[in-house]
Amino acid sequence: xxxxxxxxxxxxxxxxxxxxxxxxxxxxxxxxxxxxxxxxxxxxxxxxxxxxxxxxxxxxxxxxxxxxxxxxxxxxxxxxxxxxxxxxxxxxxxxxxxxxxxxxxxxxxxxxxxxxxxxxxxxxxxxxxxxxxxxxxxxxxxxxxxxxxxxxxxxxxxxxxxxxxxxxxxxxxxxxxxxxxxxxxxxxxxxxxxxxxxxxxxxxxxxxxxxxxxxxxxxxxxxxxxxxxxxxxxxxxxxxxxxxxxxxxxxxxxxxxxxx
Amino acid sequence: xxxxxxxxxxxxxxxxxxxxxxxxxxxxxxxxxxxxxxxxxxxxxxxxxxxxxxxxxxxxxxxxxxxxxxxxxxxxxxxxxxxxxxxxxxxxxxxxxxxxxxxxxxxxxxxxxxxxxxxxxxxxxxxxxxxxxxxxxxxxxxxxxxxxxxxxxxxxxxxxxxxxxxxxxxxxxxxxxxxxxxxxxxxxxxxxxxxxxxxxxxxxxxxxxxxxxxxxxxxxxxxxxxxxxxxxxxxxxxxxxxxxxxxxxxxxxxxxxxxx
Numbered sequence: 001x002x003x004x005x006x007x008x009x010x011x012x013x014x015x016x017x018x019x020x021x022x023x024x025x026x027x028x029x030x031x032x033x034x035x036x037x038x039x040x041x042x043x044x045x046x047x048x049x050x051x052x053x054x055x056x057x058x059x060x061x062x063x064x065x066x067x068x069x070x071x072x073x074x075x076x077x078x079x080x081x082x083x084x085x086x087x088x089x090x091x092x093x094x095x096x097x098x099x100x101x102x103x104x105x106x107x108x109x110x111x112x113x114x115x116x117x118x119x120x121x122x123x124x125x126x127x128x129x130x131x132x133x134x135x136x137x138x139x140x141x142x143x144x145x146x147x148x149x150x151x152x153x154x155x156x157x158x159x160x161x162x163x164x165x166x167x168x169x170x171x172x173x174x175x176x177x178x179x180x181x182x183x184x185x186x187x188x189x190x191x192x193x194x195x196x197x198x199x200x201x202x203x204x205x206x207x208x209x210x211x212x213x214x215x216x217x218x219x220x221x222x223x224x225x226x227x228x229x230x231x232x233x234x235x236x237x238x239x240x241x242x243x244x245x246x247x248x249x250x251x252x253x254x255x256x257x258x259x260x
Numbered sequence: 261x262x263x264x265x266x267x268x269x270x271x272x273x274x275x276x277x278x279x280x281x282x283x284x285x286x287x288x289x290x291x292x293x294x295x296x297x298x299x300x301x302x303x304x305x306x307x308x309x310x311x312x313x314x315x316x317x318x319x320x321x322x323x324x325x326x327x328x329x330x331x332x333x334x335x336x337x338x339x340x341x342x343x344x345x346x347x348x349x350x351x352x353x354x355x356x357x358x359x360x361x362x363x364x365x366x367x368x369x370x371x372x373x374x375x376x377x378x379x380x381x382x383x384x385x386x387x388x389x390x391x392x393x394x395x396x397x398x399x400x401x402x403x404x405x406x407x408x409x410x411x412x413x414x415x416x417x418x419x420x421x422x423x424x425x426x427x428x429x430x431x432x433x434x435x436x437x438x439x440x441x442x443x444x445x446x447x448x449x450x451x452x453x454x455x456x457x458x459x460x461x462x463x464x465x466x467x468x469x470x471x472x473x474x475x476x477x478x479x480x481x482x483x484x485x486x487x488x489x490x491x492x493x494x495x496x497x498x499x500x501x502x503x504x505x506x507x508x509x510x511x512x513x514x515x516x517x518x519x520x
Contacts (some may be wrong), residue, residue, distance in 0.1 A: 243421075
């Protein structure tokens, strides 16, 4: 697929590259091929800055993008670019990149912050959570049994490209648990009936904050294996919970406040 | 419009009530009439708990809803209910309620937390922010010059009905500022170049946290009138900002942590 400094122009919707890019909208196709799409100037730039392997770049006619990291560049007229875009107002930049390696690190140093997210299903929530995790300086995000594909275009978009700067591993619940146990990282969960407030609980050197599915929360697996249960105070008269991306942000930043 | 304990069945899509409910999808129509729709069991229940004036209740055939607070109840077959619903999987409950009064309180007591949100335009963000504000026990939410209608169905849905438990006033920037000044409530904003971290800055008895539009942030009006500028640390290598609903939640809960 790579060919150095090749620039060509595509003028037919039937071009095989166009059909290929469109086929990558399907998660199964992405998994089978190991490629995904990245749309937008900021997002493609952040992927390149973080050494993602970009195979091809598609530019709408008259759009410029400076890089020497991409072998093949194709120019498209706006009506064909619209066919490959997932956005309402595309900026005319779309890349195809290969999946990065996916494996848990061998061992983490002391004093790390890990986010363990189980069974997330909304791409927008996953992207928002990754954006916050990267901002707070999370050392590792573990996605245990996710119900959405991490390389879904909406995850990339709502993360604003932060996904490319964040260490992320997808694995099973049991792999995640043995990794955390091996590294002696205590696991904290939020629960409405916990005794300790989250702002008075994160005293350990390292911590894994575990958050669950949007509808069902964490499974019994993680609730049973938690070392610490904390409460986010509900002080109003109506709300009994927070959006998962909000609860995650509060816990992550509270760890950072106490571990600057 | 009110008629006590009236129950009827609608079997035509041309029924004037059906056309009326559909017309309320338009913000101008809501503003002109002073009515809006509330969909979902939880949402309608929370509106009633908080004494919103519900004019009519539409129920899909065979759906039950216990209340003696609503004068007129209409049953509809599923295909007509689908026409008035804004949801993909409606639960068969939709109410029409009248706008609550909209005015700033005369005076606030000491020790209050106010959220000032300027120019928000995404209903999902507005709903998420209101849900968090209600959860943290915010005394007042002021929406200054909002670009989305507060009674948009998506605001209500993403707030999960918390909107009905939260004091909210819509007004202009200048009305909001004179209200805050009159009540001696200092105004805090977030800025990337601020000197103080947000977790080390909220020492005043009362506070108004000001957040801005999703794309442009706060206007010069609020940046110029702020009493306190705080920084949310960005500790990663890629992210340079947070989603507005996340930044808002961090500041609101930090005030609550230090003012339990």
